[in-house]
Amino acid sequence: MSISAPPIAPIRPHSVTHHGQTIEDGYAWLKDPGYPQVTDAAILAHLEAENAWFETSIAPVKPLIDTLFAEMKGRLKEDDSSVPQKDGDFLYWWAFETGGQYRKWWRRPVAGGPDELVLDEPAMAEGKAYFRLGSLTVSPDGRLAAYQVDDDGSERFKLRIRDIAANVDIETVTDAALGQAIWSADGRAVAWAEVNDNWRPYRIRLHRLGQTGDDAVLYEEPDAGFFVGVSRSQDRQWFVIHAADHVTSEVRLIPTADPTAAPLLVSPRQTGREYEVDAREGELFIRTNDTHPNFRLVTASIDAPGDWRELIAPSDRHYLRGLSSFRSVLAIAERIDGLDQLRLRTYDGDEHWIAFPEASYAAGLANNPEYDPAALRLTYESMVTPGTVYDYHLAERRLEVRKVQTIPSGYDASAYETVRLMATARDGAQVPISVVYKKGFPRDGSGKLHLYGYGAYGLAMPPGFSTARLSLLDRGFAYAIAHIRGGDDLGYRWYLDGKLTKRWNTFNDFVDCAKHLIDAGLTRAGHISISGGSAGGELMGVALNSNPELWGAAVAHVPFVDVLNTMLDDSLPLTPMEWPEWGNPIADAAAFELIRSYSPYDNVEAKAYPPLMVTAGLNDPRVTYWEPAKWVAKLRATKTDSNPLILKINMGAGHGGKSGRWDSLVEVAEEFAFILQQFGMADAGGNG
Numbered sequence: 001m002s003i004s005a006p007p008i009a010p011i012r013p014h015s016v017t018h019h020g021q022t023i024e025d026g027y028a029w030l031k032d033p034g035y036p037q038v039t040d041a042a043i044l045a046h047l048e049a050e051n052a053w054f055e056t057s058i059a060p061v062k063p064l065i066d067t068l069f070a071e072m073k074g075r076l077k078e079d080d081s082s083v084p085q086k087d088g089d090f091l092y093w094w095a096f097e098t099g100g101q102y103r104k105w106w107r108r109p110v111a112g113g114p115d116e117l118v119l120d121e122p123a124m125a126e127g128k129a130y131f132r133l134g135s136l137t138v139s140p141d142g143r144l145a146a147y148q149v150d151d152d153g154s155e156r157f158k159l160r161i162r163d164i165a166a167n168v169d170i171e172t173v174t175d176a177a178l179g180q181a182i183w184s185a186d187g188r189a190v191a192w193a194e195v196n197d198n199w200r201p202y203r204i205r206l207h208r209l210g211q212t213g214d215d216a217v218l219y220e221e222p223d224a225g226f227f228v229g230v231s232r233s234q235d236r237q238w239f240v241i242h243a244a245d246h247v248t249s250e251v252r253l254i255p256t257a258d259p260t261a262a263p264l265l266v267s268p269r270q271t272g273r274e275y276e277v278d279a280r281e282g283e284l285f286i287r288t289n290d291t292h293p294n295f296r297l298v299t300a301s302i303d304a305p306g307d308w309r310e311l312i313a314p315s316d317r318h319y320l321r322g323l324s325s326f327r328s329v330l331a332i333a334e335r336i337d338g339l340d341q342l343r344l345r346t347y348d349g350d351e352h353w354i355a356f357p358e359a360s361y362a363a364g365l366a367n368n369p370e371y372d373p374a375a376l377r378l379t380y381e382s383m384v385t386p387g388t389v390y391d392y393h394l395a396e397r398r399l400e401v402r403k404v405q406t407i408p409s410g411y412d413a414s415a416y417e418t419v420r421l422m423a424t425a426r427d428g429a430q431v432p433i434s435v436v437y438k439k440g441f442p443r444d445g446s447g448k449l450h451l452y453g454y455g456a457y458g459l460a461m462p463p464g465f466s467t468a469r470l471s472l473l474d475r476g477f478a479y480a481i482a483h484i485r486g487g488d489d490l491g492y493r494w495y496l497d498g499k500l501t502k503r504w505n506t507f508n509d510f511v512d513c514a515k516h517l518i519d520a521g522l523t524r525a526g527h528i529s530i531s532g533g534s535a536g537g538e539l540m541g542v543a544l545n546s547n548p549e550l551w552g553a554a555v556a557h558v559p560f561v562d563v564l565n566t567m568l569d570d571s572l573p574l575t576p577m578e579w580p581e582w583g584n585p586i587a588d589a590a591a592f593e594l595i596r597s598y599s600p601y602d603n604v605e606a607k608a609y610p611p612l613m614v615t616a617g618l619n620d621p622r623v624t625y626w627e628p629a630k631w632v633a634k635l636r637a638t639k640t641d642s643n644p645l646i647l648k649i650n651m652g653a654g655h656g657g658k659s660g661r662w663d664s665l666v667e668v669a670e671e672f673a674f675i676l677q678q679f680g681m682a683d684a685g686g687n688g
Contacts, residue, residue: 002056006645007049009633018568019589023602025565027630036154036199038618038625047618047629050647057646061673061682068471068669073662074409075467083389083402085377086110087369089142092118101125101660105136118145118164125660129652135180138164139187144209146181146190152652153619155199159192161209173207173215179229182239185257191218191230191239199573199621204230204241206259219243219252219263225576232256233279234324235371240277246457246580249274253305266305280325280347285311287323293492295320297332312345319491324365327372329394333364338432338483338490340364340462342378344394354392354399358382360420360434362462375400381465383418383436386411407467415439416473418463423482423509423516429497431509432489433517434463437478441522448552448679449478449523451514455486455506456535457581458495468668475681478522484509486535500583501590507542507598514550526552529675533557534623541600541631544609551610553678555671558616562627563599564592573621601627604634608641611678613671616649625649644678
């Protein structure tokens, strides 16, 4: 379907008043009152019209999209597979078949024997517009698999139990799960997290195989601002029930051998204190930020879990990010001066850090299910080094390469260069930027550059590898990641300095990084394309409002742009939990004014904006579809330029877009084609 003009959403008067301030919102009608069901005919008609305009707008670059997709697909090994990982009596791995969109999951006995199919994603996904496997866990005796699937993008997962040998599902436990199901020690029950109608995981249930009627409740969280989840300690002795918002957490333990035992509270929640727990033979290892933003490591006995003794003191330089207590070694993920590190410490105090081969990279623990492994499985990559799987042999302190990402169409790392720059933000902060480009990239300001940012929730953007990105690099672009405040790239304080009352630091950092790249001769104003998703889409909206002249094109994926209205609506799934991140504008007038000052939707102005592509998912529970729909409608009615403004709404998907590996690549190709089109490069061929 194509149409000759963009859809114009009607304005319908609507207003709300808070703290004596009235907010007019003429596009509020785009929120279906029956959400999460969207059935309003006028809303659906408008969204379909937006999709029709998207198709009309990209029709001229369809050949480029096809070219980009072919390049990107050619860089992926069609029959790719993972390195088998030992878990008990079996080796487990996944594999794609040639042409396949989804994985098959396999295993074989360690002692030898035939391969056995554990789960067949392609068969389960057949005929579905969307399919996502949420988790897969095998029972201790190896007979059964508990797995979760989402077939509409709503992130409400169906939990099923499968008989592996018979290759049939024997039970459907629920259609309202989230997270991972954890088996009891005897393999006769699974613990799982239940989501309510507002998509909040609020209680942990225990399902016994063959049970009829409601599953037992192990824990229910009364605070609407807290989410709960369940995991398992590395020694497999404990269910770990975790309740948290963005600043406060609390942990309870239940023996996997006695799931009906009363939960053991490790330490009561204290506002602003986070902690996580692992266990080893009656001793608890706890990472907490109770005395320092960068966390410290403490221990406690299972008999006195609240009596904490310091094991590793906090540090301004060492940011402790996670821990796993294996039988022979404590593995501590940390970041030193913004660089990933893995510290290994024996229980008698001897410790060392694993040495990695490059000066800038992203590395960490991969899946390590066993309690007493001889080697730890690690992942590693950099801006120029494809994804690498290592085994680190503990006794020898030796890295063994198990797999390097294969790029069938060819890749020469020596043809590319990566640098790390430091931009001086307007308040004096030094903000890192990771940049990669093809050697010979001009430094006279004539170059084109793509700048990516996120900056929220303490999520760092690591300097990793991307095969899709090569399609921009080979067409003469540099690609930069701005490690702005709001992420935890330089430690937990880096995160604190970009949230709540300091939120403007995130937006200013991104703009200041762009200006630094211009000053460094890597590009010039108008030659920068930008992209970000979710909270990074909010960043895009603010940057477009504040400095539209800098950007030659922008892409905002599932953008969180209607911030004020969302934070004022406590009936929405995530709002109460989000207040510690953004502020509560209902109760706090200052928070109301601050959010109103940057909320992209509320700050659209009658001025010129650069070309903009926006994506959304109708079933997205994180950023509801009406946020990008309202933003685009308001921009289209208000901006003074004739630059392209297009919105693609996945009508059968959610926050992550389409699910198949090839379908998702098509969406990347569409994004890159849109950017290249705005730079007059729609006919530009690549040599990747």
